[in-house]
Amino acid sequence: DAGVIQSPRHEVTEMGQEVTLRCKPISGHNSLFWYRQTMMRGLELLIYFNNNVPIDDSGMPEDRFSAKMPNASFSTLKIQPSEPRDSAVYFCASGQGREETQYFGPGTRLLVL
Amino acid sequence: DQQVKQNSPSLSVQEGRISILNCDYTNSMFDYFLWYKKYPAEGPTFLISISSIKDKNEDGRFTVFLNKSAKHLSLHIVPSQPGDSAVYFCAASSGTSYGKLTFGQGTILTVHP
Numbered sequence: 001d002a003g004v005i006q007s008p009r010h011e012v013t014e015m016g017q018e019v020t021l022r023c024k025p026i027s028g029h030n031s032l033f034w035y036r037q038t039m040m041r042g043l044e045l046l047i048y049f050n051n052n053v054p055i056d057d058s059g060m061p062e063d064r065f066s067a068k069m070p071n072a073s074f075s076t077l078k079i080q081p082s083e084p085r086d087s088a089v090y091f092c093a094s095g096q097g098r099e100e101t102q103y104f105g106p107g108t109r110l111l112v113l
Numbered sequence: 114d115q116q117v118k119q120n121s122p123s124l125s126v127q128e129g130r131i132s133i134l135n136c137d138y139t140n141s142m143f144d145y146f147l148w149y150k151k152y153p154a155e156g157p158t159f160l161i162s163i164s165s166i167k168d169k170n171e172d173g174r175f176t177v178f179l180n181k182s183a184k185h186l187s188l189h190i191v192p193s194q195p196g197d198s199a200v201y202f203c204a205a206s207s208g209t210s211y212g213k214l215t216f217g218q219g220t221i222l223t224v225h226p
Contacts, residue, residue: 004156031212033212033213033214035216042202042216042217042218042219043157043202043216043218043219044216045213045214045215045216048212048213050212055213056213091156091157093156095212096212101147101159101162102159102212102214103159104149104156104157104158105156106154106155106156107154107155107156
């Protein structure tokens with residue numbers, strides 16, 4: 001049974017470019033979470049969806065960040081334009097609502113030059 | 114405002130001894146607590162959890178203790194093994210959050226042979 005799938009695994013881009021991170025949650029899970037991990041701030045929640053609807057985006061750092069979940073099996077996190085301070089590891093996780101155990105993907109390591 | 118805190122950035126123990134990782138929280142609405150383990154270049158994986166109606170939960174070598182009055186939880190690993198070397202994250206959620214987790218900063222555990 002496949003776990004959470006994220007792509008790409010690594011992304012190197014230049015400042016000002018658009019970056020799109022992709023996530024496929026575990027089939028049957030109805031909650032999806034995007035996290036960012038940095039040395040300074042640890043693991044912080046950016047946004048989460050329940051049944052494809054954004055529930056809380058208060059963790060999104062600024063308007064340059066946007067996330068969508070067009071269907072139950074796909075989500076994107078977009079940064080436009082990207083900046084060097086966006087460099088981090090971005091994780092997607094999925095779960096089954098109130099069942100708090102979340103299953104994480106392997107992460108996308110983003111480097112903005 | 115960090116609602117979940119892991120005040121020890123790192124912990125080093127000898128193989129076979131006990132590892133104790135600590136976590137404090139400030140939000141009295143949190144009613145479910147989890148520990149995740151993370152290896153380099155992988156996403157966090159669920160380890161053990163505890164509901165606020167309990168004060169202890171045990172799973173093999175891992176035991177989580179919850180002290181609600183002190184808003185403190187701890188993870189005990191007995192006996193510690195070199196394969197336990199990883200980053201350990203404490204996380205918490207409240208009943209109205211659709212499974213949203215608030216994570217601590219993490220503690221790097223190193224178990225020496």
